[in-house]
Amino acid sequence: MKKKTFSRCTGRLLFLGTIVPVLSTFAHDKPGRPNIIFLLTDDQRYDALGAMGNPIIQTPNLDRLANEGVLFMNAFVTTSISCSSRASLLTGQYTSRHGIKDFSTALSAENLQNTYPMLLRAAGYKTGFIGKYGVGEYASQPGELFDYWACDKGSQPDYELTDTYGYYMHHTDRLNRDAAQFLDNYAGKDEPFCLSISFKAPHVQDGDPRQFITHPRYDNYYQDVIIPQPATGDDKYWELFPPFFKERNEARNRWKVRFSTPELYQQSVKNYYRLITQVDDMAGDLMHQLKRLGIDGNTVIIFMGDNGFFLGEHGLAGKWYMYEESIRVPLFIYDPAAPEKKRGKKVSSIALNIDIMPTILSFAGVPVPSTVQGRNLLETIEADSVSWRNDFLYEHPFQHPDIPKSEGVVSEKYKYILYYEQNPVYEEFFDLQNDPHETRNLISDKKYKMIIDEHKKRYNQLKSY
Numbered sequence: 486m487k488k489k490t491f492s493r494c495t496g497r498l499l500f501l502g503t504i505v506p507v508l509s510t511f512a513h514d515k516p517g518r519p520n521i522i523f524l525l526t527d528d529q530r531y532d533a534l535g536a537m538g539n540p541i542i543q544t545p546n547l548d549r550l551a552n553e554g555v556l557f558m559n560a561f562v563t564t565s566i567s568c569s570s571r572a573s574l575l576t577g578q579y580t581s582r583h584g585i586k587d588f589s590t591a592l593s594a595e596n597l598q599n600t601y602p603m604l605l606r607a608a609g610y611k612t613g614f615i616g617k618y619g620v621g622e623y624a625s626q627p628g629e630l631f632d633y634w635a636c637d638k639g640s641q642p643d644y645e646l647t648d649t650y651g652y653y654m655h656h657t658d659r660l661n662r663d664a665a666q667f668l669d670n671y672a673g674k675d676e677p678f679c680l681s682i683s684f685k686a687p688h689v690q691d692g693d694p695r696q697f698i699t700h701p702r703y704d705n706y707y708q709d710v711i712i713p714q715p716a717t718g719d720d721k722y723w724e725l726f727p728p729f730f731k732e733r734n735e736a737r738n739r740w741k742v743r744f745s746t747p748e749l750y751q752q753s754v755k756n757y758y759r760l761i762t763q764v765d766d767m768a769g770d771l772m773h774q775l776k777r778l779g780i781d782g783n784t785v786i787i788f789m790g791d792n793g794f795f796l797g798e799h800g801l802a803g804k805w806y807m808y809e810e811s812i813r814v815p816l817f818i819y820d821p822a823a824p825e826k827k828r829g830k831k832v833s834s835i836a837l838n839i840d841i842m843p844t845i846l847s848f849a850g851v852p853v854p855s856t857v858q859g860r861n862l863l864e865t866i867e868a869d870s871v872s873w874r875n876d877f878l879y880e881h882p883f884q885h886p887d888i889p890k891s892e893g894v895v896s897e898k899y900k901y902i903l904y905y906e907q908n909p910v911y912e913e914f915f916d917l918q919n920d921p922h923e924t925r926n927l928i929s930d931k932k933y934k935m936i937i938d939e940h941k942k943r944y945n946q947l948k949s950y
Contacts, residue, residue, distance in 0.1 A: 527688040529790035531813040546769035554819030577842030577857035591621030616683035644698040687760035697756035723800025735887040739802035790814035878947035901940035
């Protein structure tokens with residue numbers, strides 16, 4: 486079945502002082518400030534996008550935007566749990582600073598006022614939020630502070646919904662409807678707008694044996710394709726983990742439900758892809774509407790995943806852990822007003838979820854608060870420098886009895902992981918260049934002692950900021 490299209494076609498030191506917006510060829514000055522749309526998928530890993538080299542998944546609309554914009558080849562999250570990562574996206578802060586470590590805690594009043602939607606609204610933008618807000622209980626969410634609010638009441642919404650007439654509606658279709666309504670109400674007016682669209686897809690439906698619930702119209706996609714098994718899908722890679730990790734592990738429990746047989750693996754990955762393909766269709770519809778409204782030339786689109794996702798690697802499902810599949814995500818910025826030489830770029834610098842907030846503010850010409858720990862991605866687009874960021878801190882303090890807490894440092898070539906609640910603590914160290922699948926723990930290898938010590942020192946430095 487052919488895919489419909491709209492138009493076919495690493496870490497730096499953290500500085501906590503005020504970040505001045507970069508005056509770049511990407512920035513739009515008043516009165517021509519751009520509209521901004523931020524598309525956020527849930528659990529979409531870095532390689533689940535055609536533009537990132539996946540030869541199977543069908544995402545032509547997103548691919549077009551990525552290939553005509555700036556595609557970040559090394560984008561990561563600073564924590565791989567949606568509530569914390571979404572708070573980081575809103576605030577530009579690490580989890581240890583914004584304090585969102587569970588699904589019930591809301592942002593403080595001060596942090597809320599310093600999120601990108603609130604700062605943009607104060608600067609004259611019309612703001613909308615659609616889909617999964619994901620930070621705090623529904624009663625504490627700030628719907629009244631937005632010009633348009635169409636967010637789900639639960640932390641994990643249902644895929645299968647009904648419209649106002651009682652007919653079946655998939656969650657992604659509902660977001661499509663709400664986005665169209667927002668644009669009809671606010672596009673083309675005197676004030677620019679910022680619309681955040683936060684998908685449930687391709688997250689599983691927790692508690693439902695079907696797991697990845699797709700719209701029936703996507704049933705024919707990928708039917709005749711055999712999805713290759715992951716390089717670390719064999720059980721021998723699960724056996725490499727230490728006893729404490731294997732004793733009770735939620736990621737292993739979910740692996741049994743989704744990937745434990747060849748049939749389950751094919752079914753789960755194909756449905757995961759189908760959910761992303763539906764998101765891609767919505768991106769195409771969105772571009773059609775922007776063009777119809779005559780604002781496609783002045784609307785910046787930023788696309789990212791809130792965290793990665795294991796598709797059976799290391800014998801795991803879900804996310805939470807510090808391995809590449811869990812923390813690496815797709816990210817691109819499409820700016821139709823950018824000069825030709827600044828488009829169609831692939832940037833190798835490390836980009837983070839905490840960078841989204843200051844980047845959005847920079848597009849709007851709004852100063853970045855001194856509490857922000859991320860950086861404006863327009864800087865690295867301008868410089869295209871791999872030394873823009875050399876490493877970053879990973880934090881996972883989420884409380885769950887079957888998910889060991891971990892922290893560590895990811896650099897351009899290496900990764901240091903610390904399971905800090907174990908007694909004694911358990912450490913891992915990987916040489917990412919020579920072992921990209923992270924199968925050889927080098928923590929006791931004397932040849933790497935100096936590099937390991939440097940990463941431990943760096944970890945303590947980053948923790949102190």
